[in-house]
Amino acid sequence: MFGRKFEVNKLKSWKNLEKCYKKFAKTQMRDLFAKDSHRAEKYSISLENLTFDYSKNRIDDKIKEALLQLAAERNLGDKIEAMFAGEKINQTEKRAVLHVALRNRGHAPIYVDGKNVMPKINEVLAKMRQFSEAVRLGKFTGHTGKKLTNIVNIGIGGSDLGPKMACEALRRYWAKDMKCYFISNIDGTACAEVLNKIDPEETLFIICSKTFTTIETLTNAKTCRKWLVDALGEHAVAKHFVAVSTNAKEVAKFGIDVENMFEFWDFVGGRYSMWSAIGLSIALAVGMDNFEKMLDGAYAMDMHFKNAGFAENIPVMMALLSIWYRDFFKFGAMAVIPYDQYLQYVPAYLQQLVMESNGKSVNNEEKFVKYGTAPVLFGGAGTDVQHSFFQLIHQGTSVIPCDFIVPAISHNEIGEHHEILLANVLAQGEALMRGKTTTEAYEEMIKAGKSREEAVALKKYKSFSGNRPSNTFVFKKMDPYALGMLIAAYEHKTFVEGVIWNIDSFDQMGVELGKQMALSILPELQNNAATSDHDGSTAHLIKLIKDLRQ
Numbered sequence: 001m002f003g004r005k006f007e008v009n010k011l012k013s014w015k016n017l018e019k020c021y022k023k024f025a026k027t028q029m030r031d032l033f034a035k036d037s038h039r040a041e042k043y044s045i046s047l048e049n050l051t052f053d054y055s056k057n058r059i060d061d062k063i064k065e066a067l068l069q070l071a072a073e074r075n076l077g078d079k080i081e082a083m084f085a086g087e088k089i090n091q092t093e094k095r096a097v098l099h100v101a102l103r104n105r106g107h108a109p110i111y112v113d114g115k116n117v118m119p120k121i122n123e124v125l126a127k128m129r130q131f132s133e134a135v136r137l138g139k140f141t142g143h144t145g146k147k148l149t150n151i152v153n154i155g156i157g158g159s160d161l162g163p164k165m166a167c168e169a170l171r172r173y174w175a176k177d178m179k180c181y182f183i184s185n186i187d188g189t190a191c192a193e194v195l196n197k198i199d200p201e202e203t204l205f206i207i208c209s210k211t212f213t214t215i216e217t218l219t220n221a222k223t224c225r226k227w228l229v230d231a232l233g234e235h236a237v238a239k240h241f242v243a244v245s246t247n248a249k250e251v252a253k254f255g256i257d258v259e260n261m262f263e264f265w266d267f268v269g270g271r272y273s274m275w276s277a278i279g280l281s282i283a284l285a286v287g288m289d290n291f292e293k294m295l296d297g298a299y300a301m302d303m304h305f306k307n308a309g310f311a312e313n314i315p316v317m318m319a320l321l322s323i324w325y326r327d328f329f330k331f332g333a334m335a336v337i338p339y340d341q342y343l344q345y346v347p348a349y350l351q352q353l354v355m356e357s358n359g360k361s362v363n364n365e366e367k368f369v370k371y372g373t374a375p376v377l378f379g380g381a382g383t384d385v386q387h388s389f390f391q392l393i394h395q396g397t398s399v400i401p402c403d404f405i406v407p408a409i410s411h412n413e414i415g416e417h418h419e420i421l422l423a424n425v426l427a428q429g430e431a432l433m434r435g436k437t438t439t440e441a442y443e444e445m446i447k448a449g450k451s452r453e454e455a456v457a458l459k460k461y462k463s464f465s466g467n468r469p470s471n472t473f474v475f476k477k478m479d480p481y482a483l484g485m486l487i488a489a490y491e492h493k494t495f496v497e498g499v500i501w502n503i504d505s506f507d508q509m510g511v512e513l514g515k516q517m518a519l520s521i522l523p524e525l526q527n528n529a530a531t532s533d534h535d536g537s538t539a540h541l542i543k544l545i546k547d548l549r550q
Ligand code: F6P
Pocket: 156, 157, 158, 159, 208, 209, 210, 211, 212, 213, 214, 217, 270, 271, 356, 508, 511
């Protein structure tokens, strides 16, 4: 759609970055900090209460400038504008990409195919408000008149991870009597474990599926429907099931009145959809006012992304740093470590956002790319992960840039807990950056009373190479607004990376092959049909499993 044929790794700015890398690769961050006492202020960007400190990265002004040139050479500004204007930047699916319209709190019109999408979006938001308030106030009740206090979201991927992550992040804002559950996995255990805990009379199921054809979601929805009908009868369905989808036809076919359907649109990608009615469980749990505060936070980040100069633009700098490491240092992974228990599902959410969006090898000109695209993203809540994978992060042979996320104030300021947590997040960033030389390790041991012999034997084991990059996000408190800002920042970072890598961040064709093959294996497991056309290992495993199940 952008019309020019070229290869990103042949751009002048790319070549320049290769040269910069050669000169800079050995530079130590601890030396950069020693030379410049203002480094932290210089390499930090604040937006309202949120600060993005990227000073512990292997960059200086020249590198930053070279990275900014890459953004300019990729015409990033035009592409940002194209997204906000509703152009069809999802080129393989010929769709606009308008999660930003879902939180367009300024309500300026946004046109797709000549039609303003804002009235429909606002209509659905109003319907969400009306419904969530009616449920929360006990005006919309279950079939037997009981208040609906168990919210069960049935969905998978983008129809699960966003709402699940946000509900957990905002747990402190849940109405006292409301409980949220999430069923995603086709594993019957996922259904069974939730259904065992809840009373059908008090349960509202939200079936979330953009396409309403996803086998996991439809199978789970059918199981839950049967469970409810067995308990309360067929007539109860209308009071206990609602759907969120773009596919009214399939919703009706499933047996849900389209009156009980909340619409969204094909210009909203699954992994970008928690701002739409896919977030209904969030609105039910925390109330529509809080849901809208989350939209407000995302909108603030959208406006920052759209309007701030690239040198002072949080998502742009996040993306440029990520590309610097992925394509020039060739680091293959990154970790996201929220130091907030309520943000424990953020890494799982970001895995889909980043790896489904940018885990691609073919560019927008139908050519295989000759550079790295999305890194492997993993993570978990600090401090837990310090006691699991941090050994590798500090001393492993791979360098894994980290994002640390931490609120200054906890919702649970109990004793010293939060101060200890804060000390830990700060210590991790500093330790990764500074490291510890063998001499430092040796001297430390001698000071602690170890013999020279012992200190010599252990000094390498106890040394840390350091120079390992990290970003730190600090904000005041985990509230709906901060969550909106944070998640929108990662969305836009992902978009910028896709623009620079010249890939379509908005399709997900890589998930199709496995789905297709599962459909062909299913009858072979169910019937005694002979296994056909599989490699030896798969055919062997099919036989083995069938034997075990007999
Ligand atoms: O399998 C990948 C995927 O298509 C995701 O992109 C999407 O979020 C998920 O499946 C669920 O899809 P749907 O909302 O259509 O059920």
